[in-house]
Amino acid sequence: xxxxxxxEELLEMYRQMVLIRRLExxxxxxxxxxxxxxxxxxxxxxxxxxxxxxxxxxxxxxxxTAYRDHGWAIARxxxxxxxxxxxxxxxxxxxxxxxxxxxxxSAEHNYWGGHAIVGGHLPLATGVGLAIRYREEDKAxxxxxxxxxTNIGYxxxxxxxxxxxxxxxxxxxxxxxYGMGTEVSRASSRSNIxxxxxxxxxxxxxxxxxxxxxxYRAMREALDYAREHGPFLMEAKTYRYxxxxxxxxxxxxxxxxxEQWRAHHDPIxxxxxxxxxxxxxxxxxxxxxxxxxxxxxxxxVRFAKESPEPEDDALYEHVYVQPVPVQ
Amino acid sequence: MAHxxxxxxxxxxxxxxxxxxxxxxxxxEEVGVWGGTYAVTRGFLDEFGxxxxxxxPIAEGVIVGAAIGAAIAxxxxxxxxxxxxxxxxxxxxxxxxxxxxxxxxxxQIRCPLVIRTVGGxxxxxxxxxxxxxxxxxxxxxxxxxVAPGTPADAKGLLKAAIRDEDPVFFIEHATLYQLxxxxxxxxxxxxxxxxxxxxxEGKDVTxxxxxxxxxxxxxxxxxxxxxxxxxxxxxxxxxxxxxxxxVLESVRKTNRLVVVEEGWRSYxxxxxxxxxxxxxxxxYLDAPVRRVAQAEVPLPYNRRLExxxxxxxxxxxxxxNDVLYRKVSS
Numbered sequence: 174x175x176x177x178x179x180x181e182e183l184l185e186m187y188r189q190m191v192l193i194r195r196l197e198x199x200x201x202x203x204x205x206x207x208x209x210x211x212x213x214x215x216x217x218x219x220x221x222x223x224x225x226x227x228x229x230x231x232x233x234x235x236x237x238t239a240y241r242d243h244g245w246a247i248a249r250x251x252x253x254x255x256x257x258x259x260x261x262x263x264x265x266x267x268x269x270x271x272x273x274x275x276x277x278x279s280a281e282h283n284y285w286g287g288h289a290i291v292g293g294h295l296p297l298a299t300g301v302g303l304a305i306r307y308r309e310e311d312k313a314x315x316x317x318x319x320x321x322x323t324n325i326g327y328x329x330x331x332x333x334x335x336x337x338x339x340x341x342x343x344x345x346x347x348x349x350x351y352g353m354g355t356e357v358s359r360a361s362s363r364s365n366i367x368x369x370x371x372x373x374x375x376x377x378x379x380x381x382x383x384x385x386x387x388x389y390r391a392m393r394e395a396l397d398y399a400r401e402h403g404p405f406l407m408e409a410k411t412y413r414y415x416x417x418x419x420x421x422x423x424x425x426x427x428x429x430x431x432e433q434w435r436a437h438h439d440p441i442x443x444x445x446x447x448x449x450x451x452x453x454x455x456x457x458x459x460x461x462x463x464x465x466x467x468x469x470x471x472x473x474v475r476f477a478k479e480s481p482e483p484e485d486d487a488l489y490e491h492v493y494v495q496p497v498p499v500q
Numbered sequence: 501m502a503h504x505x506x507x508x509x510x511x512x513x514x515x516x517x518x519x520x521x522x523x524x525x526x527x528x529e530e531v532g533v534w535g536g537t538y539a540v541t542r543g544f545l546d547e548f549g550x551x552x553x554x555x556x557p558i559a560e561g562v563i564v565g566a567a568i569g570a571a572i573a574x575x576x577x578x579x580x581x582x583x584x585x586x587x588x589x590x591x592x593x594x595x596x597x598x599x600x601x602x603x604x605x606x607x608q609i610r611c612p613l614v615i616r617t618v619g620g621x622x623x624x625x626x627x628x629x630x631x632x633x634x635x636x637x638x639x640x641x642x643x644x645x646v647a648p649g650t651p652a653d654a655k656g657l658l659k660a661a662i663r664d665e666d667p668v669f670f671i672e673h674a675t676l677y678q679l680x681x682x683x684x685x686x687x688x689x690x691x692x693x694x695x696x697x698x699x700x701e702g703k704d705v706t707x708x709x710x711x712x713x714x715x716x717x718x719x720x721x722x723x724x725x726x727x728x729x730x731x732x733x734x735x736x737x738x739x740x741x742x743x744x745x746x747v748l749e750s751v752r753k754t755n756r757l758v759v760v761e762e763g764w765r766s767y768x769x770x771x772x773x774x775x776x777x778x779x780x781x782x783x784y785l786d787a788p789v790r791r792v793a794q795a796e797v798p799l800p801y802n803r804r805l806e807x808x809x810x811x812x813x814x815x816x817x818x819x820x821n822d823v824l825y826r827k828v829s830s
Contacts, residue, residue, distance in 0.1 A: 235573070268604065268605050268606045268608070269606030269607075270606075271603060271604055271605075271606050272604050272605055272606070276604050276605065278605040278608050278609065279608065280608040280609065285572050285609060286601070286604075286605060286609065288597075290592060290596045290597070293565070293592060293593070293596060293597055294597075295562075295565070296561055296562040296564070296565020296566050296568070296569065296593060297565055297566075297568050297569040297572065297597065298569060299562060299565065299566045299569060300565060300566035300567060300568055300569020300570040300571070300572070300573070300577075301569040301570070301572060301573045302569070303566055303569065303570050303575075304569070304570045304572075304573030304574060304575050305573070307525070307551065307570070307575060326561060327561055327562065327565070330557070330559040330561050330562035330565075331562055331565075331566075333557060333559070333562075334556065334557060334559065334562050334566060337557070490606075490607070491602050491603045491606060491607040492602075492603055492641050492642055493602070493642070493644075493665075493666045493741075494602065494607075494610060494665035494666055495665065497694060497741040500741075500742070500743065500744050500745070500776075
């Protein structure tokens with residue numbers, strides 16, 4: 174048995190990864206059908222990172238992510254029905270239909286968003302870390318972003334300040350090799366992003382982002398380190414099977430490259446192989462989970478489609494905490 | 501009541517709120533060991549310690565961003581930006597984050613944050629250190645923008661800002677710190693955000709202004725009073741949310757309006773106030789609205805040129821005479 178994870182926990186992690194993938198595939202369908210507007214960034218191929226990392230997070234830890242956030246929301250425990258409802262802009266969505274795909278959040282899960290200005294949430298996560306130290310709490314912050322964000326000033330400002338103040342923040346880079354269509358080596362002075370930690374005297378390490386157990390173990394250690402000592406920079410090597418967002422012409426990479434990752438580095442296949450090879454699950458157990466997820470997806474989509482639109486009054490709600498009358 | 505400077509009034513507000521609420525802390529460039537570049541937080545480091553008076557690197561993005569994060573997590577940060585010109589380096593945090601999070605996440609996130617900063621020209625600091633871009637910040641729903649023109653308002657508004665549940669951008673004027681005035685000692689003395697105030701009553705002309713230009717307008721009113729012109733001076737105090745009621749009431753009485761601002765005229769406070777008066781009190785106007793504002797140039801270093809570009813008492817007097825169709829031989 175890997176680590177202290179039980180068979181049930183491993184099967185649950187498998188289920189979450191399958192659910193995330195199916196939800197993303199469904200979202201792509203609904204987007205094409207015109208039911209989802211705006212931008213839609215899919216997480217297919219990267220599921221192990223969110224599921225492994227969130228398994229290591231404690232309920233009272235904090236989470237902030239970038240805009241490729243559906244998988245994170247589900248792994249953090251948000252209701253998938255309300256996640257899908259948000260994609261459809263419904264009142265029952267996790268952000269009341271006002272945020273959309275890129276802006277999922279849940280205060281009760283200490284999940285402070287889905288943020289869509291590249292790098293913009295790194296200072297925010299740093300500040301949440303400051304609040305933890307200020308109140309002398311035994312908590313940590315997980316801040317998730319793509320490798321493209323590590324070239325922006327916020328990355329420098331945040332890691333520097335977190336190191337000076339020894340803030341309990343794990344900065345997790347999802348290095349999926351491309352910032353939109355620009356390959357990492359064409360945009361970053363270092364292709365191994367974790368090496369940038371040494372500029373700030375911030376401890377850092379790479380991890381195989383396609384291996385959910387490696388991800389879980391590394392994140393658990395990083396969070397403990399952050400609580401005890403200060404910031405940690407982790408780089409999860411990964412790959413997104415889909416385009417940057419829907420409608421990406423994908424001129425920057427070959428089909429063969431995508432197929433190679435799907436065939437040899439798929440995070441769901443990898444956990445399935447581990448479970449069956451170690452006799453923790455039979456093929457039929459996994460098939461049953463897949464079927465259960467299919468059924469759940471029908472319910473998720475039904476709920477999202479049948480949910481009401483936001484009321485007209487919602488337009489002016491929450492501009493300020495106390496409503497300000499319009500003069 | 502105490503007769504104190506604007507600097508002392510602001511300092512008093514910060515000190516009182518820090519004693520009142522453990523969650524309130526200060527962060528920014530040179531706020532601690534140095535005591536604040538305008539000496540507002542002198543002595544605070546000894547009084548409150550490093551946890552609550554935090555010197556930061558010169559990194560405006562993370563100063564504001566980390567303050568937002570701390571606010572999200574339940575603290576009450578007062579982030580100081582050394583001058584408003586440097587706020588542009590934090591513009592993304594101010595407008596894309598602080599002003600948006602509460603709405604975009606359907607009320608789940610709150611940003612009870614104060615950003616204190618210093619604006620205004622007139623100190624020969626040249627183009628990049630002399631701006632009055634207040635209106636830029638007032639453009640964004642979700643943000644509150646406050647700019648006091650008297651010591652008493654500075655104290656009461658800052659205390660209200662720190663207690664406010666929303667992000668407040670608090671603009672002090674670089675040349676007003678020595679201004680003296682009567683300020684209440686009461687620790688519960690608060691001036692509500694979003695309420696304009698009549699600073700001088702009059703029946704002939706309405707001047708609308710705020711911050712440094714409030715003082716300039718009051719001086720102009722004093723001068724005009726000697727010539728028998730009774731000017732009413734309305735102080736906006738808060739630029740967003742803008743309280744037009746006292747302005748409209750005044751215009752309905754005087755039928756003439758001059759708006760005085762230190763920033764550039766184009767797309768400015770005067771443009772906004774004049775338009776709202778036209779929309780809501782058009783029939784009361786007996787003359788076109790006049791705007792007094794900064795010349796449309798980056799401010800020069802040379803003292804004479806700088807003063808030429810900034811609105812002066814004579815400019816305000818001239819505008820008032822204009823809306824009265826009053827010919828004055830000089």
